[in-house]
Amino acid sequence: MTDQNFLTKEGLEKLKKELDELRTVKRKEIAERVQQAKEFGDLSENAEYSEAKNEQSFIEGRILEIENILKNVTIFKEGTKSDTVRVGSTVTVSGNGGTKSYTIVGSNEANPAEGRISNQSPLGLGFLNKRVGDAVEVMTPKGKIHYSIENIS
Known part of the structure; x- marks a missing residue:
């Protein structure tokens, strides 16, 4: 494959x-x-x-x-409206003491410093296919982090 x-x-x-x-x-x-x-x-x-x-x-x-x-x-086109998080979505999440927006991109265009995270990263994988209001638990090198999906654009 x-x-x-x-x-x-x-x-x-x-x-x-x-x-x-x-x-x-x-x-x-x-x-x-x-x-x-x-x-x-x-x-x-x-x-x-x-x-x-x-x-x-x-x-x-x-x-x-x-x-x-x-x-x-x-x-893929960035910013294409969808009910679920997918590659190209910008997702706003709350958790870990604040609110942050990430754009889900392919690994070749990822740049975490600019908020562009890979669909294959722990965060990207955790957010994919989620809807507004969903709770997400992501395992990171620092441990489990809990997020809530606030907006998808």
Whole structure:
């Protein structure tokens, strides 16, 4: 079974742009660096060569990662009205001494500092499919936290 990758339209475009940059610019740059490093001589003791090969491996790995994400992508619209919390919903919750809003996004676009949490995170999983008024108990590294769903938009 393959995992679905949820992205906004903007997130999809950002990944496509990154993939294009990696394929057309970064691959060429790193291939040139590898070639230059080879010219320094003995590859077994050539730090420049080792560093360039490591960077090349990283770039190729990132290309494969993005290609795999794009193979299983599901586009969603943020802020689409729903009675239940789902990917794309902004949910306002009370609990833990205050009220906070989170937008549920795919893991590739999560940024907790901006209130964008992954649908695969403990909070995201706890909020998914809940309705206004539902009580939610989420296990976090700090222990169980209780929330109440106040609003879904």
